[in-house]
Amino acid sequence: MALITHKKNLFYAQLTRHLFFHNHLSSTELSELTGKSIPVTTQGLNELIKKGKVFESGFAESTGGRKPLLYSLTEGSLLIVSVAMDQLITKIALINEKNEIVGEIEKHNLKLADNPSSIAELIKILKNFVSRINKPDKVVGIGIGMPGFVDSLKGVNYSFLQTENGTLVEALENELHLPVFIENDSSLIALAELRWGAAYGRKNVMVINIGWGVGLGIISKGELFKGHDGFAGEFSHISLFDNQKLCSCGKYGCLETETSLVVIAQKAIKKMTEGELTVLKNLSENRIEEGARKILKAAKEGDKFSIEVISESAYHIGRGISILIHLLNPELVIISGIGSLAGKVWIAPVQIAINEHCIPKMAEHTEIKISKLGEEAALIGAAALVMEHFEEININLKKIEKVLIN
Amino acid sequence: MALITHKKNLFYAQLTRHLFFHNHLSSTELSELTGKSIPVTTQGLNELIKKGKVFESGFAESTGGRKPLLYSLTEGSLLIVSVAMDQLITKIALINEKNEIVGEIEKHNLKLADNPSSIAELIKILKNFVSRINKPDKVVGIGIGMPGFVDSLKGVNYSFLQTENGTLVEALENELHLPVFIENDSSLIALAELRWGAAYGRKNVMVINIGWGVGLGIISKGELFKGHDGFAGEFSHISLFDNQKLCSCGKYGCLETETSLVVIAQKAIKKMTEGELTVLKNLSENRIEEGARKILKAAKEGDKFSIEVISESAYHIGRGISILIHLLNPELVIISGIGSLAGKVWIAPVQIAINEHCIPKMAEHTEIKISKLGEEAALIGAAALVMEHFEEININLKKIEKVLIN
DNA sequence: CAAACTTTTTAAATTTTTTAAAAAGACTTT
DNA sequence: AAAGTCTTTTTAAAAAATTTAAAAAGTTTG
Incomplete structure (x- = not known):
């Protein structure tokens, strides 16, 4: 008896999970998602309604037949x-x-x-x-x-x-x-994109997290891919450059030595001291994060200087993305993380790098998108x-x- | 009635498939593999025995209880x-x-x-x-x-x-x-390794196919991973080198420009004309394949010259493998394809490259193995x-x- | 505007799984 | 060394789930 209740609870939890990720679903959709039959699904939903966890939230548009009844999680239930x-x-x-x-x-x-x-x-x-x-x-x-x-x-x-x-x-x-x-x-961040962002419903996506380093979340077969020890997606420290710049990891030529918001801010400061023109003001080595945010904002608003600094980094990230495309043949690459606040300025230089470093056939069906989740993604x-x-x-x-x- | 038979046939096919890949299995094992209950599995097996497709092939060793009856495919049935x-x-x-x-x-x-x-x-x-x-x-x-x-x-x-x-x-x-x-x-070749070779039972494996190019087969979550268009695992043409060597793909610096059996044979010929000592004889630019096979055989038998030529290529492949380890965190990397005929000489230089280019934590649990399937893998x-x-x-x-x- | 077509929902029949019990073999303890 | 205990497989009965068919509710088309 205890076990039966236990198993039922598991099914209720499954229904709740799907309703959380989809806001409202019909019994047919839930039946497909859970892999259970429609009678069992309907029965489960009715139980959850009885418990006050779920309510009937209206009808969906008909796709050519009877309108499906929709179910949602009760307000304040979770x-x-x-x-x-x-x-x-x-x-x-x-x-x-x-x-x-x-x-x-x-x-x-x-x-x-x-x-x-x-x-x-x-x-x-x-x-x-x-x-x-x-x-x-x-x-x-x-x-x-x-x-x-x-x-x-x-x-x-x-x-x-x-x-x-x-x-x-x-x-x-x-x-x-x-x-x-x-x-x-x-x-x-990749999980956020998969469930609520640009990777929704996609199967094979690379999510680039541009922040103080450059992270990567891999969506494979519609799920987060983590590898054997859970460390998959180490992107910052693949050795790509012949630049003799010592990385924080102790090696040379890592992707991170040429691209990250830190590198972008440092480059901008260097160029400004060299006298290049920009709307940016008061950037300091001591407040790199603040500086980086200013650059992202200025780029979004069209500042040529900021766009150029970001573009250089974007091209380098594009080289890394080219390797991802060759190895994993994704349908979509999402530029996410704080860096995505700069908007679409990332896309063109990344695309140029892909054109230069990918076999055309490999990259033919790979889209590049900027995240719309913003800073709340994490x-x-x-x-x-x-x-x-x-x-x-x-x-x-x-x-x-x-x-x-x- | 037709549909019932149809569905049954599907289950029989599933049983046959599992018996093919495992040679002999108990009803309990088949029940787990098919996801069907033991009564249904036993019933299906008895039907297949009646049809002459399957036979009872003896008992397995006990693991502490009653010996399980084993089932196998009938000889000549397929x-x-x-x-x-x-x-x-x-x-x-x-x-x-x-x-x-x-x-x-x-x-x-x-x-x-x-x-x-x-x-x-x-x-x-x-x-x-x-x-x-x-x-x-x-x-x-x-x-x-x-x-x-x-x-x-x-x-x-x-x-x-x-x-x-x-x-x-x-x-x-x-x-x-x-x-x-x-x-x-x-x-x-990756599929062969997964079902019959060194990747048997593993979940997350990279299979390197060393041949006239350098191929890659990815095993992810215990299955062959193919990406969105089916092209995943393009390893030969990731740009890794700053060598200005034009690749057959039209780009520069591809992995293939520094490592493949063709490159190995060409390098060996060049070194021999420069007077280096070796047991190798009669290598010709016109018979590269034959030459490569001679080098692999000589390396297996301990020829210092051949081992050195292969080691150089192996180190470069190791750089590519380092990237795979960072991105996909595999539990195992298998050196397979014709190149594996040289045996374990590949391992040390690959391991050196990994030590030099990987963050230690990333590569900590990644084994490197040489395929035992040989030329029949394909x-x-x-x-x-x-x-x-x-x-x-x-x-x-x-x-x-x-x-x-x- | 009614007939034909879709799709969802409900209800009955079949199949499957679950559960429990029995059978067979291996290990442990006295 | 033998009897009992513990595992594991196999078989048989009970419970649950799926499948199938039919009904209900909407849309679209001639």
Whole structure:
């Protein structure tokens, strides 16, 4: 009897997950997505309606026959704590069942590198955030995106936030009493694009995360691809250049030595001191992040100087993308991450590099697009991460004190 | 009634496919592989025994309980025509239900490039081969591996064997009256490694096909990965070098300009004319293939000169493999293709390149192995290609005149 | 404007899976 | 060394899911 309920709960969780990612679905669509028959699906939906988790949200347009009845998640039925970390700043947001950010995005200073108390600080910030949530019983989990070599299955980050005993996820779950999921930041941006962005419904996509480094999230067969240890998509440090520039990783010629927002800002400063004309003002080596954002904004608004600086980097990234196209033959490459705030200026130089370095047949059906998710991609991806594991949350009842669906 | 039989046939085909790839399996193992329950699986097996397609082939060793009864395909129940093409030579073999080559491997001269009658020649060779098979009614299909940009789903090769109307597969099936499947040669070698070689049971493997170019077959999530158009794994022409050597593809600095059996043979000839010592004799620019084979054999037998020439190329391939490791984080890289005949001499220089160009953490769990399949890999892969599609063969009864299982 | 065509929804029949029990073999303990 | 315990496979009965067919609800076309 316990097992039957358990199995049913798993199916309910599956329905809930699909409704989260699609907002509203008909019973036929849900039947196809879950692989269950229509009678079983309808029965499951009726149970969820009885529990108040789901409601009938209207009719879809007919495609030539009877209008299908649509189902959606009940308002306020589900909350997710989304966390997006970079080397210096940690952002936190509360996300609801419609994938909307509820309230304000909080920003905290939290240094990841060489910081023995980073885990303690993170726990403190999260405990405080969770304590202020109005309906804490609706929170299904915490999703965290972070830089570094993250093994999300094991729940470990090999670059930062290292624990003495047990995994990082265990350390967080023990303190926060909520299911916690971690993932590499670029992978989460790719997940955000897959579920809510330009990669929606696509099978084979490369998502380039242009930030302080250059990240890559790989969508293969319609799913995030992570490789054997969970580290797939290391793009910053493939050796592409013969430039003798020492990289932070200790090698020479990495992609990162020629392209990243840091490189772009540094180049701009150098050119400005050489007297080139631009609308940019007050760029400083000490405030590289601020400078980079100014350049992205100026490029978006048409500043020739900024566009040229970005174009140089874009061409180099294009060389890297050419390799991706040869190896993985994607249907789509998305320029995402903070760099995407500059808009379409990235596309032309990337396309030129592809034309020069790809066999035409290989690149024939590969589109290049700029992300429309903006800076919130990482937070949205962290929420998606939690919902990807929604069935798992409902199996591992150990993980949480309450049964989510009962 | 017809539909029921149809669906049953599909299940029988699935059982047959799994038995082909595993030689002998217990009902429990087959139940897990097919995703059907044990009662249904046992019932299906008993039907196949009744039809004479399957027999009880003994008991497996116990793992702590009752010995499981094993099932195997009946001897002589199934034949596959395997074809392995390169730019100049086409090999054909007949393969049985145990994945054994029956009779002789036939070799035919068939030029692929700039040959308008290539398809006609191929059809003639295949018709002749099929006409000489003792039990033609047991042949389930023809699998063909060939160089070029092959879209195996559409049944088209965009580089060679181009048809005027209809696809290549249609052209062949219309003449040969058997189901035909085509695939890129490197992909087929990867498939052979996955089903019968060093990649058996692995999920995430890169198979390097060292031949007249350098090919790549990608195993991802335990399956052959082909990308959006079917062209994934183009490894020869990623631009890696700053060498100003013009490649056959029209670009500069491709991997192929520094490594392939052709480059190795040419380098050896150049060094020999410069007076370096070796056991090698009579190498000629006009017989590059023969020369390359001599070098591989000599290297295997310890000739210092040959090992050095190969090592240089191996290091360059290692640079390419470093990029694969960064991007796809494989658990295993297999050196396969004709080049693997030289044996383990490839490993050390590849490993050195990985040490120099990979972030240690990325390559930590990546093994490098030499293929043990030898030259027959391509033929074995072509047979595997047919059997991968065995259910499909049994659905598309249009494709063949007879019902395979009845 | 009614007939023909689509598609969703509901209901009954069949099939499949699940569950439990029995059978067969291997390991452990006295 | 033998009996009992533990695994695992196999068989048989109960439960659940899918398949199939029919009905209901809309659209489109002649």
